[in-house]
Amino acid sequence: MPEVLVADDDPHIRQLLVFALEKAGMVVREAADGEAALAEVARARPDLIVLDINMPRMDGLEVCRRLRAQGDLPILFLSSRDDEIDRVLGIELGGDDYVVKPFSPREVVARVQAILRRGRAMSADQGAVSGRGRLAIDEAAWLARWDGVDAPLTVTEFGILKILAGAPARVYSRDAIIDRLHGPGFAITDRTIDSHVRNLRGKFAALGGHDVIETRPGVGYRLGPCQGGAA
Structure with a gap:
């Protein structure tokens, strides 16, 4: 319980x-x-x-x-x-x-x-370690790492990162991210998603990862190249 x-x-x-x-x-x-x-x-x-x-x-x-x-x-x-x-x-x-x-x-x-x-x-997921560039996502351990260093993510932040990493070429609208996190019809504002993404960027930037998430103006977000350059 x-x-x-x-x-x-x-x-x-x-x-x-x-x-x-x-x-x-x-x-x-x-x-x-x-x-x-x-x-x-x-x-x-x-x-x-x-x-x-x-x-x-x-x-x-x-x-x-x-x-x-x-x-x-x-x-x-x-x-x-x-x-x-x-x-x-x-x-x-x-x-x-x-x-x-x-x-x-x-x-x-x-x-x-x-x-x-x-x-x-996330804890029960037995998938292998995935990632892109210098980003690694260990779903079984519920950890995200940049160059081998753990990023201290919340449940929601890890969920958003996992969504973006699941289809790196896709641009996800804020509504699509909300639907995948909570299910269709869940009432959360776009600004809340923006705040979570800003948190993600800040945490990875502190580790040298300035290009983990890209913004497509008027559309949404997608996973960046994760090479350490400017987003």
Whole structure:
């Protein structure tokens, strides 16, 4: 049974999510603020954290920064409708997805299940190491490497890279990427995909890989030559 940590300072929201997630077959723990969330993760790492952006003592963005410094724990953000800047920043910090308040508990459950499903599929994939140029993708180990150095990717970032690498000559629209990540009809904005791609580029650029993803203006993205030159 997957274990999920729900971090939100509103006890009513926590109660709703605990009920919905447990009904979907998950083990759920709670945290009422950012510091408590970090303490819970340190005590026992969950499979995913549902993380509110606006919390006392430490907000969700700072929690995300600290978690990303430690590893790739999947993160689903909760944000207010008027916090678009925070939502985009949350994705750029390494969040896998977000849900806007007020939300349907079913939507949160669906997004949690989608993230966990991608993680399980990637972990269970027994395909050989693939790649292009100086990029290597080990699907069985759920790792991407540049010149043998691991790139610390989130579940969603790895999923996007895997999609692009699966057909290197193809240009994928943002909608096509969303459909392959979540299934048709899943509500995510183009800007969210752009933020994930920007994260991917930044992580590989830090390793010397400046040409991992190409942009085709007005169309979408495709895998670059992965030789280390400018994208």
